[in-house]
Amino acid sequence: MNPTSRIILVTCLFAVVTAAPQPNQERPEDPEPGLSVTTCGGNMDVSSASIEFQLGGSIRADMRCVWIVQAPYNVQRFTLVSSGLKETDGLYITQSTPGQNVTLNTRSVMITLIVGHEPSLGFKMEYYASGSPVSPDITSHAIFSTAKGNLTYPSNGGNYRNDEIALFPIAPSVPGQPTVRITRVDVESGSSCQFDSVRIYNWFEDDYLQVAIFCAYTIPTSVTLQDGAGVVFFSSDFSVTRTGFDFEYE
Numbered sequence: 001m002n003p004t005s006r007i008i009l010v011t012c013l014f015a016v017v018t019a020a021p022q023p024n025q026e027r028p029e030d031p032e033p034g035l036s037v038t039t040c041g042g043n044m045d046v047s048s049a050s051i052e053f054q055l056g057g058s059i060r061a062d063m064r065c066v067w068i069v070q071a072p073y074n075v076q077r078f079t080l081v082s083s084g085l086k087e088t089d090g091l092y093i094t095q096s097t098p099g100q101n102v103t104l105n106t107r108s109v110m111i112t113l114i115v116g117h118e119p120s121l122g123f124k125m126e127y128y129a130s131g132s133p134v135s136p137d138i139t140s141h142a143i144f145s146t147a148k149g150n151l152t153y154p155s156n157g158g159n160y161r162n163d164e165i166a167l168f169p170i171a172p173s174v175p176g177q178p179t180v181r182i183t184r185v186d187v188e189s190g191s192s193c194q195f196d197s198v199r200i201y202n203w204f205e206d207d208y209l210q211v212a213i214f215c216a217y218t219i220p221t222s223v224t225l226q227d228g229a230g231v232v233f234f235s236s237d238f239s240v241t242r243t244g245f246d247f248e249y250e
């Protein structure tokens with residue numbers, strides 16, 4: 001047997017193995033969370049993770065934290081492993097491509113911690129993705145957890161791209177009621193901003209509610225996040241791009 005035929009033999013064996021019927025082509029859940037996050041807020045662009053926030057410790061009253069999960073598979077499972085949260089607290093899982101309220105079907109998810117007016121206790125949540133591979137649906141995101149901040153979008157000074165979905169949750173980890181001001185808008189116009197738009201969502205009771213949608217050069221009135229959390233959301237369609245928008249909050 002010469003080396004060439006050996007290589008062919010090995011290749012054939014491999015081919016037979018891969019061609020054999022697969023009992024389940026879907027990707028199973030990871031056996032253990034691959035990433036551990038312990039901060040108030042964070043990004044989890046992974047197939048599994050645990051959020052251990054102040055587990056065994058206390059959480060200050062009125063605290064807000066937002067975590068963003070971008071799952072690489074189409075099924076996501078969330079489980080609360082341990083929790084000292086109270087009835088007046090909430091840990092909300094929101095699919096993060098908004099319709100009127102933030103409820104459309106999407107692969108990416110926001111987890112929002114809303115602590116009531118009394119101090120609370122920490123928790124541990126685990127997340128596992130499984131099933132068929134999917135590509136990310138959010139093209140850009142940043143979580144704002146400081147008391148004040150600002151953003152120029154896009155940050156490179158050029159035009160935004162087609163088919164963007166950009167998500168900017170604002171949830172200062174030191175409780176407050178920041179006011180969001182849009183200071184510049186240059187977004188493709190449409191009579192109801194149906195092509196490209198910037199939207200502001202304000203946390204109210206149990207959900208992020210859309211309180212503004214705008215485009216063209218329209219600067220909307222400022223929005224106060226009375227409950228300490230909100231989202232600035234940008235989306236573009238398949239054609240016409242412009243230079244975007246700026247916002248600040250304090």
Ligand SMILES: *[C@@H]1O[C@H](CO)[C@@H](O)[C@H](O)[C@H]1NC(C)=O
Binds near residue numbers: 099100101209
């Ligand atoms: C959005 O939320 C408001 C307030 O809860 C509700 O009245 C409205 O029906 C919701 N809209 C959609 C499209 O779910």
Ligand SMILES: *[C@@H]1O[C@H](CO)[C@@H](O)[C@H](O)[C@H]1NC(C)=O
Binds near residue numbers: 151248
């Ligand atoms: C915008 O935020 C940056 C930090 O990200 C800060 O250095 C800068 O002073 C802020 N600008 C304004 C106008 O607030």
